[in-house]
Amino acid sequence: MTCHRNWEFKSPIKTTMGIKERWNSILFKPVSIAPLVTFRMLFGAIMFISIVRFWSNGWIESQFIEPLIHFKYFGFYWVADLPDTAYYVMFGIMAISSLGIAFGALYRISAVLFFLSFTYIELIDVTYYLNHYYFVSLVSLIMVFLPANASRSVDQRFGAIKSRSTVSAWTIDILKFQLVLVYVFAGIAKLNTDWLIHALPLAIWLPAQDQLPILGTIFKWEATPYVFSWAGALYDLFVPFFLLVARTRALAYAAVIAFHLMTWWLFQIGMFPFIMIGATLVFFSAAFHENWQQRLFGAQAQSFGNTHVPANQLVSLSIALLVVFQLAFPFRHLAYDGNPFWHEQGYRFGWRVMLMEKAGYAQFSVENEKGNRIEVQNSDFLTHAQEKMMSTQPDLMIQYAQFLKAHYEKAGVVTSGVYANVHVTFNGRGSRPYVDSSVNLADQVDSWRPKTWILPFES
Amino acid sequence: MRGIQALVAICIFLSACKGGTDPIDDTFDKAAMLKNIGNSVIQPTYADWVKAMNQLDSDSKLLESNPTIAQLVVVQSSFIKAYREWNACSVFEIGPAADVSMRTRVNTFPTDTAQVEQNIASGDYDLDGAKNADANGFASLDYLLFNESESLLSDANRRTYLLDNVVHILKQGVDVSDEWLSYQSEFEVNTTSSAGGSISNLVNEINYEFELFKNARIGIPLGKKTLGVTQAHKLEGYYSNTSAALALENLRGIQDAFNGGTGLGFDDYLNSLKATKDGTDLSMAINNLFDQIASDLDGANLKSSIESNPSDLETVYNRIEQLVVLLKVDMPSQLGVQITYQDNDGD
Numbered sequence: 179m180t181c182h183r184n185w186e187f188k189s190p191i192k193t194t195m196g197i198k199e200r201w202n203s204i205l206f207k208p209v210s211i212a213p214l215v216t217f218r219m220l221f222g223a224i225m226f227i228s229i230v231r232f233w234s235n236g237w238i239e240s241q242f243i244e245p246l247i248h249f250k251y252f253g254f255y256w257v258a259d260l261p262d263t264a265y266y267v268m269f270g271i272m273a274i275s276s277l278g279i280a281f282g283a284l285y286r287i288s289a290v291l292f293f294l295s296f297t298y299i300e301l302i303d304v305t306y307y308l309n310h311y312y313f314v315s316l317v318s319l320i321m322v323f324l325p326a327n328a329s330r331s332v333d334q335r336f337g338a339i340k341s342r343s344t345v346s347a348w349t350i351d352i353l354k355f356q357l358v359l360v361y362v363f364a365g366i367a368k369l370n371t372d373w374l375i376h377a378l379p380l381a382i383w384l385p386a387q388d389q390l391p392i393l394g395t396i397f398k399w400e401a402t403p404y405v406f407s408w409a410g411a412l413y414d415l416f417v418p419f420f421l422l423v424a425r426t427r428a429l430a431y432a433a434v435i436a437f438h439l440m441t442w443w444l445f446q447i448g449m450f451p452f453i454m455i456g457a458t459l460v461f462f463s464a465a466f467h468e469n470w471q472q473r474l475f476g477a478q479a480q481s482f483g484n485t486h487v488p489a490n491q492l493v494s495l496s497i498a499l500l501v502v503f504q505l506a507f508p509f510r511h512l513a514y515d516g517n518p519f520w521h522e523q524g525y526r527f528g529w530r531v532m533l534m535e536k537a538g539y540a541q542f543s544v545e546n547e548k549g550n551r552i553e554v555q556n557s558d559f560l561t562h563a564q565e566k567m568m569s570t571q572p573d574l575m576i577q578y579a580q581f582l583k584a585h586y587e588k589a590g591v592v593t594s595g596v597y598a599n600v601h602v603t604f605n606g607r608g609s610r611p612y613v614d615s616s617v618n619l620a621d622q623v624d625s626w627r628p629k630t631w632i633l634p635f636e637s
Numbered sequence: 638m639r640g641i642q643a644l645v646a647i648c649i650f651l652s653a654c655k656g657g658t659d660p661i662d663d664t665f666d667k668a669a670m671l672k673n674i675g676n677s678v679i680q681p682t683y684a685d686w687v688k689a690m691n692q693l694d695s696d697s698k699l700l701e702s703n704p705t706i707a708q709l710v711v712v713q714s715s716f717i718k719a720y721r722e723w724n725a726c727s728v729f730e731i732g733p734a735a736d737v738s739m740r741t742r743v744n745t746f747p748t749d750t751a752q753v754e755q756n757i758a759s760g761d762y763d764l765d766g767a768k769n770a771d772a773n774g775f776a777s778l779d780y781l782l783f784n785e786s787e788s789l790l791s792d793a794n795r796r797t798y799l800l801d802n803v804v805h806i807l808k809q810g811v812d813v814s815d816e817w818l819s820y821q822s823e824f825e826v827n828t829t830s831s832a833g834g835s836i837s838n839l840v841n842e843i844n845y846e847f848e849l850f851k852n853a854r855i856g857i858p859l860g861k862k863t864l865g866v867t868q869a870h871k872l873e874g875y876y877s878n879t880s881a882a883l884a885l886e887n888l889r890g891i892q893d894a895f896n897g898g899t900g901l902g903f904d905d906y907l908n909s910l911k912a913t914k915d916g917t918d919l920s921m922a923i924n925n926l927f928d929q930i931a932s933d934l935d936g937a938n939l940k941s942s943i944e945s946n947p948s949d950l951e952t953v954y955n956r957i958e959q960l961v962v963l964l965k966v967d968m969p970s971q972l973g974v975q976i977t978y979q980d981n982d983g984d
Binding site: 308379382383385386387388389445446447535536537538539541546548550551552553555557591599601602603606608609 | 667668828829830831832848852856861862863864865866910912913914915919958961962963965966967969970971972973974975981
């Protein structure tokens with residue numbers, strides 16, 4: 179077994195190769211399956227724990243069943259709300275299929291089911307959007323195509339899949355790419371004056387935690403948010419590369435653990451830290467993974483005959499498309515004028531995590547044909563969480579305005595327009611008007627086009 | 638390795654140029670603020686309410702045995718006193734008050750007069766029952782004591798319903814005020830800014846109460862939810878025509894919760910963070926609006942304004958809207974308070 183080298187830097191590329199051959203030799207080079215097996219087990223297990231946690235927190239009830247309405251993602255308005263019990267069924271499917279992934283039992287079906295149920299549930303309501311949910315959707319989609327059950331799995335034990343000791347390099351590298359992407363984009367997003375020069379929002383968030391033991395004292399110091407901001411930015415920008423290099427890997431992984439545990443301790447960010455701590459193990463060498471798997475599960479009984487996988491044009495093309503899309507999509511905010519943290523156009527799906535302190539208050543009014551108004555009390559229609567998200571996110575304001583129009587028309591009000599008086603504060607600056615209150619929001623159609631009714635942010 | 642060295646160097650550099658380990662403010666103590674709000678605001682406010690309720694209770698019992706006009710007037714006046722004292726307590730729906738949903742239990746308004754009459758006629762009612770959520774508490778007393786109140790003198794069943802409600806409210810007051818004594822220590826050590834912490838609870842309740850103030854006490858009667866068609870009968874204290882006085886006490890309760898009375902409060906907390914709004918201290922901007930709204934309401938008659946000249950109230954309503962923004966948007970954001978339990982991405 180000599181395949182646990184860092185091919186990334188020592189790939190034996192011959193100069194005579196054409197681009198296509200080069201590309202193929204990178205993607206389809208046989209490497210040990212062991213890292214993929216670890217990834218499969220940890221991903222499945224962490225997903226299972228996430229589902230159980232979500233369920234036992236009562237969030238199926240409070241996030242999906244209790245709300246009167248759900249805010250949809252642009253382009254996914256067709257995603258229908260489900261009957262109450264169906265939410266539990268969906269979470270049941272997620273729980274079972276995540277175990278299927280972990281144990282490699284009916285792996286491919288499990289991966290498909292997990293991807294579909296998880297993604298559908300996420301698409302129910304944009305209120306609960308988290309970057310790491312997007313990450314989970316992407317990874318579970320990718321996993322459908324990975325032969326992660328070809329070793330140390332139930333499927334392989336029962337002969338449902340031929341045992342393999344090696345897989346094409348792309349199956350592991352695509353996961354590494356996904357992780358590098360998360361970190362680097364999170365790092366790029368931190369390269370702004372608020373984060374670097376004003377240490378915002380950490381200068382707000384850290385002192386608020388000054389009651390914590392030991393660290394609490396440090397959080398009272400004026401320098402602390404600066405140190406944390408810069409350390410966080412440098413960590414995000416560079417840690418994936420230190421993970422790629424064998425010499426720095428152990429230290430970088432220690433930083434991964436420290437960084438994510440710290441964020442888990444300080445902020446309400448749920449399972450994200452554990453997903454990253456688990457997933458980044460994929461950077462470790464094949465020997466590392468084979469070693470722990472052998473200790474825990476014993477030597478692999480099956481023969482290690484290399485199953486050579488021929489290069490596949492469809493796989494190459496798909497990977498290329500995925501990579502290009504993922505590199506470009508997070509930058510789409512550049513197409514809009516102004517501060518993306520303020521207007522949030524092109525903000526989601528960009529790996530922007532824990533970057534701003536933003537809060538708003540939106541007073542909606544429904545106007546009838548005589549110019550008389552009904553002031554809307556948001557708590558009549560929205561949950562706390564929905565109101566909080568809607569009050570700072572323009573696309574949700576459009577959906578809400580359209581809901582209100584329909585609701586009041588049904589109640590017999592001849593509605594001529596729905597208007598909003600919105601005040602938003604961003605990174606501790608005094609609240610200021612957010613949208614043009616003379617624009618009929620119910621008439622707006624969400625699209626990629628700039629929303630000109632969002633008032634500019636002037637600092 | 639070089640990256641780590643660089644990182645350390647940058648940290649040292651930043652520490653050096655930003656004043657190093659100087660605390661942002663070494664005087665502000667969240668636990669002390671909570672202790673003060675509990676001891677010097679919440680407990681005395683409850684005590685005043687219970688005291689007024691005891692007076693109302695004994696006056697109502699006298700009316701039971703001695704149904705005279707003179708005694709009715711005494712009960713009416715001790716009712717208004719007790720109702721006002723309750724209004725200052727309403728904001729503290731945390732801990733023991735939250736456990737029993739105190740606001741809905743003792744002060745759901747407007748009252749369902751038909752249900753009240755039905756209860757009196759049948760003599761069979763459970764004041765804690767869901768059916769009577771709109772037919773109990775202060776609002777039902779307001780109706781009994783100030784709408785054709787002479788019938789109280791002739792109808793013993795009405796007096797019984799009155800007294801039952803008084804006793805019911807008094808029991809809530811005594812219970813919550815007792816339970817607060819044991820809750821106080823738990824309250825003052827829970828200094829986390831996360832959801833469920835005392836600071837988050839207080840910020841939430843200050844906001845919730847102030848929105849009730851804006852909507853239930855003024856906006857809805859003013860027609861803000863009904864296309865400008867006023868609904869004076871939805872006023873708190875409609876029958877006694879004490880709406881403005883009640884609203885003023887409610888506002889005082891909220892402002893005291895914010896300021897921690899004369900001791901440490903959110904005003905000092907915001908000052909320690911140097912929170913500003915349009916160039917002035919945020920705490921001052923908030924208190925200025927509280928004071929302006931209070932002076933607008935002082936001596937006002939909400940019922941007659943709403944019935945004859947609703948546009949008179951636009952100025953105060955506008956100030957109330959401004960204050961909602963400061964309390965709901967600026968304050969929590971400056972304090973870094975989390976108000977929901979769910980996972981977030983930090984936005």
